[in-house]
Amino acid sequence: MSAEGVDHALRGRREERDRISDGVLDLDAHTIVRLLQTAPLRGATARRWDQVRGRVALLWALLDAYRAVVEEAERIRGTHRRLGADELAELTWLLAGPAVRLTPDTGPVERRRLLGPGEQRFTLDEAVAAMELAFHDVTGLVAEVDAAWNAALPRLDAAAAQAGAARRFLHELGEGDPDLDVCEREIERVREELRHDPLGDGGRDLERVAADTSRLHERARRAAEVRRAYGRRREALRSLLGRVAAAEQESLRARDLVVAKIASPALPALPGRASALNERLAALDAPSSASSASSAGPAEAAVPEGGARGPDAIGDPGGHGGGGWLERADLLAALERAAEEALLQSERATASLRELIERRDELRGRLEAFRARAVRLGLAEDPALARAHLRARDLLWTAPCDLRKATEAVNGYQRAIQGAAG
Structure with missing residues (x-):
């Protein structure tokens, strides 16, 4: 290596040493590294740190050895204005040869067996590569813990x-x-x-x-x-239960009508839950009412709901053993859901029942439309068509109506018209 080459390489190693030193010092001062070094770790983190701690020691040992080589090269270059052959050879060996020495007792225990009983030597480039690997291992753990x-x-x-x-x-x-x-x-x-x-x-x-x-x-x-908002919620629920009762009554009326008008109908199940839901609503206030009545004076007990204490004022169940507002809120929410479900079931049942009547009425309308078509085609007096029409009409206007047979009769009348017209 020439004198110019030595000076160029030495400048590069100085900059490299400073960057590496800054990086290692920043890592050592990192909050997570400090915590890993001082905190009583447990479990998976303790096992990972036991593995990585040796890499920290190796990183510092390599950095110290690397600095020593660069400082020795700086010392030699600084004491010789002109470099002779011996100085050039020594600087070349320091800057390019295996001058970095890592003795077994400076490395971690787990590496001493791998490195053997003697010292290990690195070039400066090899030392940098080894430090980079150790730094990567440590920062990897730091990143995992931080994440x-x-x-x-x-x-x-x-x-x-x-x-x-x-x-x-x-x-x-x-x-x-x-x-x-x-x-x-x-x-x-x-x-x-x-x-x-x-x-x-x-x-x-x-x-x-x-x-x-x-x-x-x-x-x-x-x-x-x-x-x-208990008063408003309770009154809204009471109103909803009124709608449930009305819907169930409507389902019963629709069922009675269908039973009278339709033969052997496939009836949907009717909920009939309004009475039980009203009992649950009454029971919602029972514990607090008993508690309030036993603890309140006559004047207080006489305050009507929605009176001077406001529309939401009721006995507070929190002070008795029958359950508090947490329980009451759960019961109220469950009762509201049950009421909505009961209303929906009743409305669906009523709609299903009405569909049977609507199906009969639709068949009646189709029959009359087919009859009008037969008249337009001049087929109204055809004996076979007249018998088919009469049979369908008798089925549709007889209570209870057999929808299956009536449907077949109407479809048969339609096909007979088409056949006669063709």
Whole structure:
């Protein structure tokens, strides 16, 4: 290597050393690396760190050895204004030869067996390549841990915030929820697990905890909402149950009509749930009413619903053992769903029953249309057509009507007209 080559190579190695040093120092100061070095790790994260920790030691050992070679080259070049053959040979060996020495006791234990009992030598390029591999291994673990924490901790914080909001709703209701107590403990347990083992199974636990917290928050929010608007919700439900009762009565009338008008009809099942649903509505207030009546004075007990306390004021069930607003909100929601379902079933049953009458009326209309066509074609006095028309008419205007036979008779009359006209 010439003097110019030595100077060029040395400048490059100085810049390379500074960049590598900065990168290794930044890695060593990284928050996650510090936590991995100091935190009591557990599980999968502890196992991964045990594997990677040796790579950190190797990285520092190689960097120290690399610096020593470059500093020695700088020293020689700095003490000789003009380089002789001996200096050029020594600098060439330092900058291009296997001058980087890694002794067994400076490397990690797991590498000493691989490297053998003696020292290992690298060129500067080989040392850089080995440092790059070790750096990649360490940063890979750092990236995994960082990704795990970034994915989990915000969701855990969100779950904790939801639990806090649910707790405020419960305070408004004057109630407690053992399930929420368990959920809050689980949030802290998962947080502790993620702190010590971010690569472990805490993420799967987080899915369950987040779902449970969301459910409990929604339940508490709904209960608070029900408490604030209970009077209106109850009256709306009472009105809905009135519609259910009316719809069921309409289904009964339609059924009676069909039984009288249609022979052997395939009748849909009629729900008949209005009475039971009204009993559930009455039972919705029973525990709180008994509790309120036993604890209130005569004047308070005499306040009518919708009176001075407002249209939503009712006895608060939160202070007795018969269940609180959480339970009442669940019962109210279930009753509303049941009422909507009962109304829909009754309306569908009525529509199905009416279709049978409509089918008979449609056949009557078709028969008259075919009769008008026969008249236009001059076939009204045809004896066979007249008998076919009379048979179909007798079937359609006789109660109860056999729809299957009537349909066959109308279709037969149509075919007879087509045959006679052809």
